[in-house]
Amino acid sequence: MEKDQWLKGLMEIPVTDEKAEKEARNHMDQLTKPLGALGDLEEIVIRLAGITGETVPDIERKGVAVFCGDHGVTEEGVSAYPAEVTGLMIGNFSRGKAAVTVLARRFGAEVSVVDVGSRLEPLPEGVLDRKVRFGTANMARGPAMTREETLKALRVGADLALQWKENGIQLAAVGEMGIGNTTSASAVAAVLTGKPVRELTGRGTGLDDDGLERKREVITRSLEVNRPDPADPLDGLAKVGGLEIAAMTGFILGAARHRLPVVVDGLISTVAALAAVRLAPGVRACLFASHRSAEPAHGVLLEDLGLKPLITAGMRLGEGSGAVLAFPLFDGAVTTAKEMATFSELGLNG
Numbered sequence: 001m002e003k004d005q006w007l008k009g010l011m012e013i014p015v016t017d018e019k020a021e022k023e024a025r026n027h028m029d030q031l032t033k034p035l036g037a038l039g040d041l042e043e044i045v046i047r048l049a050g051i052t053g054e055t056v057p058d059i060e061r062k063g064v065a066v067f068c069g070d071h072g073v074t075e076e077g078v079s080a081y082p083a084e085v086t087g088l089m090i091g092n093f094s095r096g097k098a099a100v101t102v103l104a105r106r107f108g109a110e111v112s113v114v115d116v117g118s119r120l121e122p123l124p125e126g127v128l129d130r131k132v133r134f135g136t137a138n139m140a141r142g143p144a145m146t147r148e149e150t151l152k153a154l155r156v157g158a159d160l161a162l163q164w165k166e167n168g169i170q171l172a173a174v175g176e177m178g179i180g181n182t183t184s185a186s187a188v189a190a191v192l193t194g195k196p197v198r199e200l201t202g203r204g205t206g207l208d209d210d211g212l213e214r215k216r217e218v219i220t221r222s223l224e225v226n227r228p229d230p231a232d233p234l235d236g237l238a239k240v241g242g243l244e245i246a247a248m249t250g251f252i253l254g255a256a257r258h259r260l261p262v263v264v265d266g267l268i269s270t271v272a273a274l275a276a277v278r279l280a281p282g283v284r285a286c287l288f289a290s291h292r293s294a295e296p297a298h299g300v301l302l303e304d305l306g307l308k309p310l311i312t313a314g315m316r317l318g319e320g321s322g323a324v325l326a327f328p329l330f331d332g333a334v335t336t337a338k339e340m341a342t343f344s345e346l347g348l349n350g
């Protein structure tokens, strides 16, 4: 009961500040450029204003949260890489040598690496230990995890979002690490969108044709074995999702609850975002898409969410790397809003 109250509270998303949005639009229209010429950058400023209530928002403090978990379904041979890579990459994050940590350093973003469910033990320095369990169960044979565990993982994410807000982070990116998680993410995408598995499933880290066929068959079997309820996003996350996916859903809900804008990355973080939006539709207003991954399900999810990716880079990495790569565009957008002259300052009526 108390738990239900907590989740209910988390889903009370404040409404968009339409007055701030309008003021931001007016401001952008007055800047010394042809009307609308900054394209998506103008949209960024206007949407940030609606989220934060500030006409020209400040996004100096940025962070990327990388949630990590292992997947029992890897024993079905659904990834081009062995499951041990999850743990190795957690070490790589800790040393600042992974793509996402290198990019975060370059673009001035803080990094939180959160272990919600890897099999790695002990954890390297600096990694937050929020382990709910040591990897999920194989979803091709039964539920990946329990509803209880799903809620625990959700809470890990939501608590971090609140902590970030309190610590002064102004723009968040979300990402993940978990070998096998494009299989889980595609399964959750099939549940939430109702689209055929064949259309949604991609090669992940680089499966060959046989591997791709096997992956499709494993996802189809997992859906048949578990029969997740499409109307209950938590059921899909529990039965065919993953610990890091549920944590990202919680993080996104928590961020939206506290008006912290979130940039999603590839397939896996975007399916977590769709689950959050299905739980609380108001979340959508706080989301930005960064790029469009090579995974076929990603485009379907972005369309369902009504989000337009800012970058075309042909990336298929995950970790939050694409989301961090979009940070300079946000800086560019806010800098133009802050520093450009207006037509009236130039002595012209715009």
Ligand SMILES: Cc1cc2ncn([C@H]3O[C@H](COP(=O)(O)O)[C@@H](O)[C@H]3O)c2cc1C
Binding pocket: 078, 079, 080, 081, 085, 089, 176, 177, 178, 179, 180, 181, 182, 183, 203, 204, 205, 206, 317, 318, 319
């Ligand atoms: C070295 C390495 C680094 C990565 N960083 C992110 N991923 C990405 O690949 C995994 C999902 O792909 P699949 O479902 O095919 O296993 C996730 O961990 C994702 O973040 C990586 C994968 C590898 C191999």
Ligand SMILES: O=C(O)c1cccnc1
Binding pocket: 182, 204, 205, 265, 266, 267, 268, 293, 294, 295, 298, 316, 317, 318, 319
């Ligand atoms: O879409 C992604 O983020 C992705 C694609 C392939 C492998 N890992 C992540």
